[in-house]
Amino acid sequence: xxxxxxxxxxxxxxxxxxxxxxxxxxxxxxxxxxxxxxxxxxxxxxxxxxxxxxxxxxxxxxxxxxxxxxxxxxxxxxxxxxxxxxxxxxxxxxxxxxxxxxxxxxxxxxxxxxxxxxxxxxxxxxxxxxxxxxxxxxxxxxxxxxxxxxxxxxxxxxxxxxxxxxxxxxxxxxxxxxxxxxxxxxxxxxxxxxxxxxxxxxxxxxxxxxxxxxxxxxxxxxxxxxxxxxxxxxxxxxxxxxxxxxxxxxxxxxxxxxxxxxxxxxxxxxxxxxxxxxxxxxxxxxxxxxxxxxxxxxxxxxxxxxxxxxx
Amino acid sequence: xxxxxxxxxxxxxxxxxxxxxxxxxxxxxxxxxxxxxxxxxxxxxxxxxxxxxxxxxxxxxxxxxxxxxxxxxxxxxxxxxxxxxxxxxxxxxxxxxxxxxxxxxxxxxxxxxxxxxxxxxxxxxxxxxxxxxxxxxxxxxxxxxxxxxxxxxxxxxxxxxxxxxxxxxxxxxxxxxxxxxxxxxxxxxxxxxxxxxxxxxxxxxxxxxxxxxxxxxxxxxxxxxxxxxxxxxxxxxxxxxxxxxxxxxxxxxxxxxxxxxxxxxxxxxxxxxxxxxxxxxxxxxxxxxxxxxxxxxxxxxxxxxxxxxxxxxxxxxxxxxxxxxxxxxxxxxxxxxxxxxxxxxxxxxxxxxxxxxxxxxxxxxxxxxxxxxxxxxxxxxxxxxxxxxxxxxxxxxxxxxxxxxxxxxxxxxxxxxxxxxxxxx
Numbered sequence: 001x002x003x004x005x006x007x008x009x010x011x012x013x014x015x016x017x018x019x020x021x022x023x024x025x026x027x028x029x030x031x032x033x034x035x036x037x038x039x040x041x042x043x044x045x046x047x048x049x050x051x052x053x054x055x056x057x058x059x060x061x062x063x064x065x066x067x068x069x070x071x072x073x074x075x076x077x078x079x080x081x082x083x084x085x086x087x088x089x090x091x092x093x094x095x096x097x098x099x100x101x102x103x104x105x106x107x108x109x110x111x112x113x114x115x116x117x118x119x120x121x122x123x124x125x126x127x128x129x130x131x132x133x134x135x136x137x138x139x140x141x142x143x144x145x146x147x148x149x150x151x152x153x154x155x156x157x158x159x160x161x162x163x164x165x166x167x168x169x170x171x172x173x174x175x176x177x178x179x180x181x182x183x184x185x186x187x188x189x190x191x192x193x194x195x196x197x198x199x200x201x202x203x204x205x206x207x208x209x210x211x212x213x214x215x216x217x218x219x220x221x222x223x224x225x226x227x228x229x230x231x232x233x234x235x236x237x238x239x240x241x242x243x244x245x246x247x248x249x250x251x252x253x254x255x256x257x258x259x260x261x262x263x264x265x266x267x268x269x270x271x272x273x274x275x276x277x278x279x280x281x282x283x284x285x286x287x288x289x290x291x292x293x294x295x296x297x298x299x300x301x302x303x304x305x306x307x308x309x310x311x
Numbered sequence: 312x313x314x315x316x317x318x319x320x321x322x323x324x325x326x327x328x329x330x331x332x333x334x335x336x337x338x339x340x341x342x343x344x345x346x347x348x349x350x351x352x353x354x355x356x357x358x359x360x361x362x363x364x365x366x367x368x369x370x371x372x373x374x375x376x377x378x379x380x381x382x383x384x385x386x387x388x389x390x391x392x393x394x395x396x397x398x399x400x401x402x403x404x405x406x407x408x409x410x411x412x413x414x415x416x417x418x419x420x421x422x423x424x425x426x427x428x429x430x431x432x433x434x435x436x437x438x439x440x441x442x443x444x445x446x447x448x449x450x451x452x453x454x455x456x457x458x459x460x461x462x463x464x465x466x467x468x469x470x471x472x473x474x475x476x477x478x479x480x481x482x483x484x485x486x487x488x489x490x491x492x493x494x495x496x497x498x499x500x501x502x503x504x505x506x507x508x509x510x511x512x513x514x515x516x517x518x519x520x521x522x523x524x525x526x527x528x529x530x531x532x533x534x535x536x537x538x539x540x541x542x543x544x545x546x547x548x549x550x551x552x553x554x555x556x557x558x559x560x561x562x563x564x565x566x567x568x569x570x571x572x573x574x575x576x577x578x579x580x581x582x583x584x585x586x587x588x589x590x591x592x593x594x595x596x597x598x599x600x601x602x603x604x605x606x607x608x609x610x611x612x613x614x615x616x617x618x619x620x621x622x623x624x625x626x627x628x629x630x631x632x633x634x635x636x637x638x639x640x641x642x643x644x645x646x647x648x649x650x651x652x653x654x655x656x657x658x659x660x661x662x663x664x665x666x667x668x669x670x671x672x673x674x675x676x677x678x679x680x681x682x683x684x685x686x687x688x689x690x691x692x693x694x695x696x697x698x699x700x701x702x703x704x705x706x707x708x709x710x711x712x713x714x715x716x717x718x719x720x721x722x723x724x725x726x727x728x729x730x731x732x733x734x735x736x
Contacts, residue, residue: 151489156605158617160485163470170588171492239586243609 004049006069010103012042013076017096024093024164032087039080039092046073064264067132068106074136075099090165094143109265127194131220134187138223138257141180141250148173148247170243177246181234184253185227192224215263223256312450312651314409315378317386317401318358318365321423324400332390332397334359336440342366342389343444350381354448356441356455358416360433362423365416367409369450371655379403410454411644417458418465419472420636425629426471431462453651461643468639469632478618479511482592483518485621486613487559490590494520500557501525501542502550503564504532507594511561512540524553528564551579560591562599570599581607652716659725660709662734667701 016038023031050073053066079095151167161167168176195217230249234240240249319329334342339357346355354369366382383401387394404412415421417434438455441447447455466472491497499520501508504527512523523542526549527533533544545553554560554571564570571580591612593600598614605612675697679690708728715721728734 155486155489155611158486158613158621160481160621161489167489169488169492170490174588242586243588245586 004045004052006049006103006107009042009045009049010100010107012038012045013096013100013103016042016092017100020090020092020096024090027164035092036080036083039076039083043073043076043080046076063109063111065106065109065111067128067264068102068109070132071135071139072099072102072106074133075102075139078140086168088166089168091143091147091168093165094147098139098143105261105265123194123198127191127198130187130191130194134184134191134223135257135261137180137184137187138227138250138253141177141184142254142257144173144176144180145247145250145254148177149244149251152244152247174242174246177250178234178241181227181230181246181250181253185224185231188220188224188227192220195220214267216260216267219256219260219263223253223260226256227253312406312655313370313372313378314367314406314450314454315369315382316365316367316404316409316412317379317382318363319397319401320363320365320421322421323402328397328400329362329364331392332359332364332386333361334364334389336436338389339437339440340444342385343441343446345389346385347444347446349385353378354441354451355446356437356451358434358437360430363416363421367413367451367454369448369454371450379405407644407648410457410647411640413454413458414461414640414643414647417462418636418640419462420465420633420640425626425633428472431459434458434462453647453654457643457647461640464639464643465636469635471629471632471636477510478594478615478622479507479514479592481618481621481625482511482613483514486611486618487515487590487592488518490588490611491558494518494559496522497558498522498524498556499542499559499561500545500553501536502560502562502570502599503527503595504529504536505563505565505594508561508563509536509539511592511594512536515559515561516540520559524557526550526553551575554580554589555583558587558589560589561594562591563594564599566595566599567597569597569601570595571601571604573601573603576601576604576607576610581610584609649717652720653713656712656716656721656725659728659734660712663708663728663732664701664705666732666734667705671697671701 016035019031019035019038023035046069050066050069075095076099079092079099082089082091082095147167148170151170151173154167155170167173230253234246234249239245319332321329334357339359342357343355346353350368352370356367358365358367364386366386368378368382370378383398383403384394386401387397412421417431419426419428419430422430434455438447438451441451487494494515497520499512499515499522501512501523504525512520515523521541523537523540524545525533525537525540525542526545526547527536528547530544536542537544550570554576562570586609588609589611591600591604591610593612593614596615600612600614602612602614604610675694678693679685685693712721712724712728715724
């Protein structure tokens with residue numbers, strides 16, 4: 001299992017994406033079978049990779065790289081599900097670039113654990129998972145929004161679906177858009193609240209002040225603020241519950257998510273200055289595999305904790 | 312096998328005569344029963360659709376008077392039309408041409424709308440009626456089974472059926488379905504009550520639509536259409552309210568000027584809809600909706616010209632698939648005829664084998680009587696030897712018959728076999 005690398009499933013997804021693009025113009029006999037095989041093989045390798053590293057780290061979102069891979073995995077799983085549920089749809093043309101992009105970003109992201117500090121295992125894990133789910137929901141909303149705009153553009157120009165290019169109906173995309181916006185608001189709000197609680201566990205007012213100086217904290221808060229504003233806007237303005245306006249809202253949400261991810265890559269997921277290291281509670285950081293860093297060793301309360309994950 | 316078909320279709324015969332010769336399912340039943348009473352040895356089936364009326368007959372051997380004449384007379388009798396009045400309008404096909412024609416009809420290559428799917432169910436219905444009234448026998452079974460197989464091959468191996476070319480079907484399948492996932496909870500407003508509206512409603516109902524509202528200047532026609540489609544009727548004065556409520560609008564009035572102008576739409580409809588998607592199919596000529604309405608947010612307006620482009624594109628795509636479909640028809644026709652000729656040789660082969668087996672059995676009996684001390688193992692070995700000998704002797708004539716049947720009716724060879732081995736008819 002340790003032989004499976006990011007390149008294995010990244011390449012599988014990329015081949016599936018190439019087949020999706022080629023299918024716009026020509027489809028050979030085994031086109032769909034090969035495409036499904038590549039996507040399923042990629043997802044399988046991706047699952048094994050995450051599972052294997054979760055056994056090493058005791059958390060699937062322990063590092064920024066893990067975090068990206070988990071988001072990519074959920075999107076890839078949705079794509080594979082869509083291959084069977086909507087066999088004629090061209091959803092892959094939209095979702096696979098995002099999956100491949102996330103895998104590529106993961107390959108170049110930090111493998112250092114999220115701020116291995118003391119705190120609550122539960123709240124740390126919850127914080128990381130809810131933000132990951134929020135990112136998935138925002139991404140799904142973005143994909144649905146992009147597809148909505150393309151579909152609407154085609155329909156306005158009287159272009160019928162072709163054999164190689166068929167998208168879900170506007171009605172379906174609108175439902176997905178609305179749901180994605182709602183769920184992303186809930187998940188991101190949950191993630192931020194869990195983060196606030198986690199910061200209280202850790203400590204002092206001074207720590208809280210330093211958190212607000214952290215770009216990752218305020219970009220996450222900005223994303224949450226935008227999602228709340230978008231939901232309120234949809235609530236008070238009925239026209240924003242339909243059509244292109246919802247699509248625009250989800251596209252904008254994705255813009256805020258990108259800001260947050262840039263901040264995460266910039267800070268490496270660490271929200272605050274490194275704590276003072278004491279000899280009797282040091283986190284030994286060992287290289288668990290060739291491309292990953294693994295945090296081991298208990299703190300003085302008997303457990304390890306990471307910002308966005310647990311160990 | 313002798314096959315014959317007499318009939319008319321949209322290719323050469325006008326709608327007036329086709330209407331006179333058309334059969335309802337009850338009339339088809341009556342015609343088949345009458346045929347069976349007069350010609351119990353001749354299988355028959357009748358295909359009557361809006362585009363064709365064709366009477367088929369199948370028999371093991373040609374009969375006098377020629378089958379085609381009997382078929383023409385039968386068609387004329389059923390409608391009490393003088394034979395001379397229709398003879399020149401009817402097409403007559405025989406044997407291989409009948410098979411090829413049946414395959415083309417079932418595969419929808421002979422239809423007015425190439426690739427339309429309804430014809431296959433009409434062919435099946437013709438077969439069921441013939442079975443029900445006892446006029447379908449082994450020949451009809453073989454013809455229909457092969458026709459259905461060919462239709463399936465053409466459907467699966469070509470893209471002929473994929474492209475729709477009627478305007479309402481393109482509008483619903485290629486556009487309305489891209490806007491709405493389902494139609495059962497959608498409100499359909501029909502402005503005007505023309506034939507195109509009727510046809511579009513049929514497609515919408517097939518797609519699952521259930522809520523129809525009809526608005527027409529003539530209430531009488533609106534009520535009639537509403538009754539037909541289990542819809543409701545609204546007053547013309549309520550047009551703007553119905554436009555606000557509707558999800559799909561089909562407009563087919565004969566008005567000389569736009570029924571819904573851009574200003575009207577903006578003032579009375581757009582704001583109240585709160586940007587809910589609206590599909591408008593404007594089938595009127597001149598158009599009922601100002602084309603600029605199509606630029607409004609969440610409004611998808613399609614006129615006949617918009618859809619005609621899609622129809623023409625589909626028609627061209629279909630034409631590309633035709634050679635492939637025709638090649639399947641030719642391939643299956645050759646195969647079917649070869650199999651039919653093989654079947655025709657079966658009685659002679661069976662008779663010949665029977666004669667050989669009789670001689671073999673008699674000679675084995677004579678031998679075993681002369682050798683009473685022979686044990687069972689030896690008897691079995693001798694019997695197997697005799698079987699092998701008969702099989703090897705029969706193999707060359709059988710193979711020659713098979714080869715001959717592939718190239719045409721092996722009647723000469725069959726006759727020679729009968730004479731050489733003194734087989735009785």
